[in-house]
Amino acid sequence: MSGSDERYDVIVVGAGCAGAPLAALLARQGYTVCLVEKARLPSGTPSTHVFQADALAFLDSLGVLEKLRTTGAPLIGRADARVGDVRWPVNWPVRPGDPGGVMSVRRFRLDPLLAEAAREAGATLLAGTAVTDLVRTADGRVAGVRVSSATGGEETRGGTGQERVLRARLVVGADGRASTVARLAGARFYHVTPSQFALFWGYFAEADIGEPTFVFHRWADRVVLGLPTDDGLYQVQVGVDPARLREFRAGLPGSLLEYARAAEPVAKALSGARLVDKPHAATHWKGYFRESSGPGWVLVGDAGHFKDPTAGRGIGDAFLQAARLAETVTGHLSTGKAETAGTELDEALRRWAAWRDAEFVEPYWFAADIGSLAPLPAVLPEVLRGMRRAGTADSLFEMVNHRAMPGDIVTGPRLLGAVGRLLARGRLGVLREVAGLAAADRRRRALARSPRYETGRPHHEAW
Numbered sequence: 001m002s003g004s005d006e007r008y009d010v011i012v013v014g015a016g017c018a019g020a021p022l023a024a025l026l027a028r029q030g031y032t033v034c035l036v037e038k039a040r041l042p043s044g045t046p047s048t049h050v051f052q053a054d055a056l057a058f059l060d061s062l063g064v065l066e067k068l069r070t071t072g073a074p075l076i077g078r079a080d081a082r083v084g085d086v087r088w089p090v091n092w093p094v095r096p097g098d099p100g101g102v103m104s105v106r107r108f109r110l111d112p113l114l115a116e117a118a119r120e121a122g123a124t125l126l127a128g129t130a131v132t133d134l135v136r137t138a139d140g141r142v143a144g145v146r147v148s149s150a151t152g153g154e155e156t157r158g159g160t161g162q163e164r165v166l167r168a169r170l171v172v173g174a175d176g177r178a179s180t181v182a183r184l185a186g187a188r189f190y191h192v193t194p195s196q197f198a199l200f201w202g203y204f205a206e207a208d209i210g211e212p213t214f215v216f217h218r219w220a221d222r223v224v225l226g227l228p229t230d231d232g233l234y235q236v237q238v239g240v241d242p243a244r245l246r247e248f249r250a251g252l253p254g255s256l257l258e259y260a261r262a263a264e265p266v267a268k269a270l271s272g273a274r275l276v277d278k279p280h281a282a283t284h285w286k287g288y289f290r291e292s293s294g295p296g297w298v299l300v301g302d303a304g305h306f307k308d309p310t311a312g313r314g315i316g317d318a319f320l321q322a323a324r325l326a327e328t329v330t331g332h333l334s335t336g337k338a339e340t341a342g343t344e345l346d347e348a349l350r351r352w353a354a355w356r357d358a359e360f361v362e363p364y365w366f367a368a369d370i371g372s373l374a375p376l377p378a379v380l381p382e383v384l385r386g387m388r389r390a391g392t393a394d395s396l397f398e399m400v401n402h403r404a405m406p407g408d409i410v411t412g413p414r415l416l417g418a419v420g421r422l423l424a425r426g427r428l429g430v431l432r433e434v435a436g437l438a439a440a441d442r443r444r445r446a447l448a449r450s451p452r453y454e455t456g457r458p459h460h461e462a463w
């Protein structure tokens, strides 16, 4: 080791929704943490930014929620959902102690607050500093990173415009979908699923917001979301069939407005509103899991797993993963432990990665299904119709809070009831649909047991 190398307990690469909270949690436990962020000011991935009750509770515990509220983003307590021809306005499900149901804060506001929380907790934030390589011991263990700081990069420590080596017992790749750490560690992808819809979103001023409501309408070949965000703006997001992409792009911004207005509550909110700025777009991404641990390294957040954003669960899941990882590595990070310390840490990281897979595989396939262009099987709206009649339809959003799994909602008895009602109406095709769903479920379970690995780039995006 060179005498000039800086040494930490943990290096976290990427100060986004996964990395910054993780750095804060570890620094609060007294570990020395270096949070390395290539952007001068963390601004996150270009993405929409809806998060739910579990994420709000986490942000509250991190001490960030009050600051988020000063952005003007309201806590949203109502949902207006439509799946197929079933529509059900409900209160968003929350638990005692939850600060609220849903919130939306643009990433250029959210991410700096998360980075600030890490710094306040005692982590060293190196902004404007990119990780370019991993440093390994003679036996191949990851023991640090090589970084390059942009001249003029904003740093709390160290110089600028230089290359240097940072060393740590653990290197965490929280560097998003194009993760440098994952690539250098040779992590393979599995469960890779190409995107189907293209996403477009925009922000409207002077919208008629009324009672803050999260609108999610998915019917025919359309997905429309609408909700208030920070700064008094109304956020609208639509999913567009790629077959209509050229025409949709050519018609912007009118096509976004026309498309969104097909959802009645969004049309009402937008009457008299005006679009601010140009609409944003995301096309051609892929969902995936990625091998996420090895000797001295681990991946968290999008670096290790990305799902279709239609479900709006990347931010909350990044928080859940960060919290669990902080718990998992506690006690395995101090320097000066016995020779077995590395092995114990690696074992803890393996357990964490196995937990990550088990915890997110069901929601991953659910997100792929709602982000799919395939017509919705009629049995699903029928399950929801039954739940609406029973007064339990709000529990669908417990799934979006990551407090229920898809299997807790589409249960055997609910499915059987829905099939029975459809058969009684002469809808014999439902049997074929259910057979198709069962076959997909078997295929996915088999993949979970023996993943099909892929190398190379996971996504080829056009923005």
Ligand SMILES: Cc1cc2nc3c(=O)[nH]c(=O)nc-3n(C[C@H](O)[C@H](O)[C@H](O)COP(=O)(O)OP(=O)(O)OC[C@H]3O[C@@H](n4cnc5c(N)ncnc54)[C@H](O)[C@@H]3O)c2cc1C
Residues within 6 Å of the ligand: 013, 014, 015, 016, 017, 018, 019, 036, 037, 038, 039, 042, 043, 044, 045, 046, 047, 048, 049, 050, 051, 129, 130, 131, 132, 174, 175, 176, 177, 178, 179, 180, 199, 282, 285, 300, 301, 302, 303, 309, 312, 313, 314, 315, 316, 317, 318
């Ligand atoms: C179109 C779209 C819409 C979405 N909408 C939603 C939504 O509404 N709700 C939701 O919950 N999720 C949504 N997501 C998902 C969400 O954006 C991600 O899951 C979330 O950002 C993951 O956080 P992260 O910290 O893992 O990665 P990121 O937020 O991407 O952060 C990674 C950080 O690493 C830094 N970095 C990268 N490389 C290096 C390097 N070599 N050295 C140092 N730093 C580096 C980057 O600058 C960045 O700050 C959406 C995603 C997309 C693509």
